[in-house]
Amino acid sequence: MSELITLAHGNGGRLMRELIEEIFAHALADSHIDTSADAATIDMHEGVAMLTTDSFTVKPLQFPGGDIGSLAVHGTVNDLAVSGATPRYLTLNAIIEEGFSIGQLRILITSLARAARECGVRVVAGDTKVVARGEGSGLYLATTGVGFRPAPVDLGMHRIKEGDHIIVSGPVGDHGTAVLLAREQFGLRGDLKSDAASVLPLTLAVRELPGLRFMRDPTRGGIATVMHEVARATRYGVHLDESAIAVRGSVRTVCDMLGYDPLYLACEGRVVAVAAPDQSDELVQRWRAFDIGREAAVIGKITRGNAVVLVTPLGGERLLQELEDDPLPRIC
Amino acid sequence: MSELITLAHGNGGRLMRELIEEIFAHALADSHIDTSADAATIDMHEGVAMLTTDSFTVKPLQFPGGDIGSLAVHGTVNDLAVSGATPRYLTLNAIIEEGFSIGQLRILITSLARAARECGVRVVAGDTKVVARGEGSGLYLATTGVGFRPAPVDLGMHRIKEGDHIIVSGPVGDHGTAVLLAREQFGLRGDLKSDAASVLPLTLAVRELPGLRFMRDPTRGGIATVMHEVARATRYGVHLDESAIAVRGSVRTVCDMLGYDPLYLACEGRVVAVAAPDQSDELVQRWRAFDIGREAAVIGKITRGNAVVLVTPLGGERLLQELEDDPLPRIC
Numbered sequence: 057m058s059e060l061i062t063l064a065h066g067n068g069g070r071l072m073r074e075l076i077e078e079i080f081a082h083a084l085a086d087s088h089i090d091t092s093a094d095a096a097t098i099d100m101h102e103g104v105a106m107l108t109t110d111s112f113t114v115k116p117l118q119f120p121g122g123d124i125g126s127l128a129v130h131g132t133v134n135d136l137a138v139s140g141a142t143p144r145y146l147t148l149n150a151i152i153e154e155g156f157s158i159g160q161l162r163i164l165i166t167s168l169a170r171a172a173r174e175c176g177v178r179v180v181a182g183d184t185k186v187v188a189r190g191e192g193s194g195l196y197l198a199t200t201g202v203g204f205r206p207a208p209v210d211l212g213m214h215r216i217k218e219g220d221h222i223i224v225s226g227p228v229g230d231h232g233t234a235v236l237l238a239r240e241q242f243g244l245r246g247d248l249k250s251d252a253a254s255v256l257p258l259t260l261a262v263r264e265l266p267g268l269r270f271m272r273d274p275t276r277g278g279i280a281t282v283m284h285e286v287a288r289a290t291r292y293g294v295h296l297d298e299s300a301i302a303v304r305g306s307v308r309t310v311c312d313m314l315g316y317d318p319l320y321l322a323c324e325g326r327v328v329a330v331a332a333p334d335q336s337d338e339l340v341q342r343w344r345a346f347d348i349g350r351e352a353a354v355i356g357k358i359t360r361g362n363a364v365v366l367v368t369p370l371g372g373e374r375l376l377q378e379l380e381d382d383p384l385p386r387i388c
Numbered sequence: 389m390s391e392l393i394t395l396a397h398g399n400g401g402r403l404m405r406e407l408i409e410e411i412f413a414h415a416l417a418d419s420h421i422d423t424s425a426d427a428a429t430i431d432m433h434e435g436v437a438m439l440t441t442d443s444f445t446v447k448p449l450q451f452p453g454g455d456i457g458s459l460a461v462h463g464t465v466n467d468l469a470v471s472g473a474t475p476r477y478l479t480l481n482a483i484i485e486e487g488f489s490i491g492q493l494r495i496l497i498t499s500l501a502r503a504a505r506e507c508g509v510r511v512v513a514g515d516t517k518v519v520a521r522g523e524g525s526g527l528y529l530a531t532t533g534v535g536f537r538p539a540p541v542d543l544g545m546h547r548i549k550e551g552d553h554i555i556v557s558g559p560v561g562d563h564g565t566a567v568l569l570a571r572e573q574f575g576l577r578g579d580l581k582s583d584a585a586s587v588l589p590l591t592l593a594v595r596e597l598p599g600l601r602f603m604r605d606p607t608r609g610g611i612a613t614v615m616h617e618v619a620r621a622t623r624y625g626v627h628l629d630e631s632a633i634a635v636r637g638s639v640r641t642v643c644d645m646l647g648y649d650p651l652y653l654a655c656e657g658r659v660v661a662v663a664a665p666d667q668s669d670e671l672v673q674r675w676r677a678f679d680i681g682r683e684a685a686v687i688g689k690i691t692r693g694n695a696v697v698l699v700t701p702l703g704g705e706r707l708l709q710e711l712e713d714d715p716l717p718r719i720c
Contacts, residue, residue, distance in 0.1 A: 064712065064713050066608075067608060067609060067711060067713075067716075068607070068608030068609030068610075068613050068654075068711060069609055069613060069710055069711025069712055069713075070710045070711065070712055071712065072608075092545065092617060092621055093471070093544070094440060094467040094468075094470050094471050094604060094605070095438040095439060095440035095467050095468050095471040095473060095533075095535070096438065096439050096440065097436055097437070097438055097537075098437045098438065098439050099437075100432055100437055104429055105429070105430045105431075105432055105437075106427040106428065106429055106430065107427060107428050107430050107477060107479060107512055107513055107534065108426060108427035108428065108479070108513050109479035109480070109481055109513050109514060109515050109530075109532060110481075110515045111481040111482075111483055111515045111516075111517045111530070112517075113483060113517045113519050135426040135427050136426075136427050138426050139425070139426045139427040141427060145439060147439060147440070147441035147532045148441070149441055149442075149443040149481065149530040149532075150443075151443055151445060151483070151528055151530075180439055181439055181440050181441050181532075182441065183441050183442045183443045183530070184443075185443045185444075185445045185528075185720075187445050187525060187528075187718065188718070190522060191524065191525040192523065192524065192525075193519060193520075193523040193524075196483055196517075196519075196528070198441075198443070198481040198483075198515070198530045200441060200479045200481075200513075200532035201427075202439065202534070203427070205429075212425070213424065272426060273426070275400070276398075276399060276400030276404075277399060277400030277401050281400050281401060285424060289424055322400075378401055378402045379399060379400060379401025379402065380396065380401055380402055380403065381396050381399075381401075384399075386519065386520070388517075
């Protein structure tokens with residue numbers, strides 16, 4: 057096999073078949089993917105079937121703490137997880153730029169396969185396309201996930217009430233900052249790693265708590281954007297307690313230098329939850345039992361009004377606006 | 389709303405929300421898509437659940453007979469249809485290049501929504517990403533489909549036997565040739581239209597015929613590539629009767645001028661079927677009842693040996709090789 061992707065790797069013929077067999081089917085052997093079928097049969101599990109999809113255009117393709125392959129699994133697994141579902145099946149789309157290194161493709165798809173195995177999901181169908189040089193950016197991926205939610209689990213913004221507590225499972229902004237630092241043009245380097253990970257252990261641990269109202273993973277636009285979505289959908293306000301929101305020192309330093317606000321930066325391994333006030337402590341305790349939830353904390357509450365307000369350590373109030381300009385493109 | 393896509397349309401904030409509400413959710417209103425949810429709940433239907441995915445990078449985005457929007461529905465609907473399933477749900481990924489026209493995006497997504505309506509599928513989840521100028525090609529789409537196959541329907545290459553007949557539902561190579569002509573650099577224009585369409589009416593009409601073994605839509609690599617896939621999987625050979633394979637005059641003219649073989653060019657609205665010899669006539673008759681199946685015909689048979697052979701009108705035999713170089717990139 058030649059070492060760089062050519063347009064012929066996308067034409068349906070021999071080179072494409074070999075590429076799919078040697079890289080995709082090989083890495084995904086555990087998934088029992090049948091590359092000769094038009095559609096995969098999937099077993100229906102107990103509960104309510106749920107479907108979600110996500111595309112991945114992160115730049116660079118590898119960053120401290122992850123790469124586009126593992127991210128493409130975690131992003132879709134997490135969307136199902138925060139919906140209260142157990143992810144079971146994934147499909148995979150790869151749009152590869154002519155000239156991309158086949159060796160790097162192998163590394164990234166192997167990473168994807170490992171992440172899928174760790175999350176207990178099977179990649180059951182896929183598609184690859186090759187686009188000409190200058191019409192892509194190395195590799196774009198998209199994954200679609202099917203999961204099953206136990207019928208009694210009922211989560212959604214419609215369940216949010218005034219006085220509910222807002223909980224986040226860990227420090228915010230790590231992923232956005234790590235990707236930023238991985239871009240060479242900034243000339244910065246740090247020991248910061250992305251938080252990118254499956255949040256499934258966290259959501260499985262709490263999804264049947266009766267006082268749990270809603271969960272979301274704060275990706276693009278960060279926790280401030282999730283709070284805006286809550287305020288818009290519920291017509292309640294949100295008060296966040298700045299001193300309760302963990303932000304790593306290195307994230308704060310980079311944000312101060314470059315003028316970013318960590319509340320608007322993407323996380324890829326955190327969960328924001330809204331829970332009844334009498335169950336928020338229980339939720340925090342359950343999350344703290346996990347490494348990725350060690351710094352879980354109540355960070356605010358649902359209020360009257362319709363504003364998203366940050367209460368500063370000195371008791372001042374700062375309105376968190378809806379995100380307008382892109383603070384940081386291509387982080388997922 | 390400004391008229392061109394900016395990176396801020398992909399950042400999770402206000403512009404992205406407005407873009408999704410005003411274009412995607414608006415066009416897909418019939419689908420009852422909930423753009424505020426992380427995952428969509430889907431009803432399970434009778435039968436066996438099937439999952440498939442496809443990416444779309446066709447260039448140009450609009451061509452005689454279709455566009456990337458309708459193609460993104462038909463491609464995935466057809467993969468489920470030829471598997472014997474009735475498609476029900478789609479998810480949609482859009483990777484949009486900075487600077488793309490919002491007006492054109494609206495036209496293409498409206499076309500996609502119309503095609504989904506016509507096929508009886510609901511688009512229940514989606515994701516958009518915006519990439520910088522020069523890192524895309526206007527618009528790439530990916531769709532993933534969920535469908536349900538009646539439990540008694542059992543189709544697959546494992547059911548193919550020596551002596552089975554091969555049937556195609558209409559003329560071949562229209563789509564590939566139409567896309568080729570739509571590329572201005574060729575300086576050619578014809579009245580040829582792509583065959584791109586849903587083949588669901590055809591597959592529903594025959595999927596319960598007990599003698600039907602296998603169906604596939606001959607997209608990338610054309611019918612020659614489907615025949616190679618059959619030969620490789622079954623270890624049988626294939627004899628195709630050149631005089632029985634319909635090729636439109638305009639397709640033949642263009643192929644002769646440019647050195648393409650229509651048997652290797654993509655169709656996007658045809659089905660190749662393999663059926664028991666005593667049921668191939670019944671299958672052809674059922675297909676001919678439809679406009680898109682009017683020219684259905686038996687075009688060959690499954691033989692001993694392992695070669696894909698074209699029998700010419702004069703009785704000569706030509707070996708059809710597996711596709712190597714890309715005859716025509718970016719046709720789907």
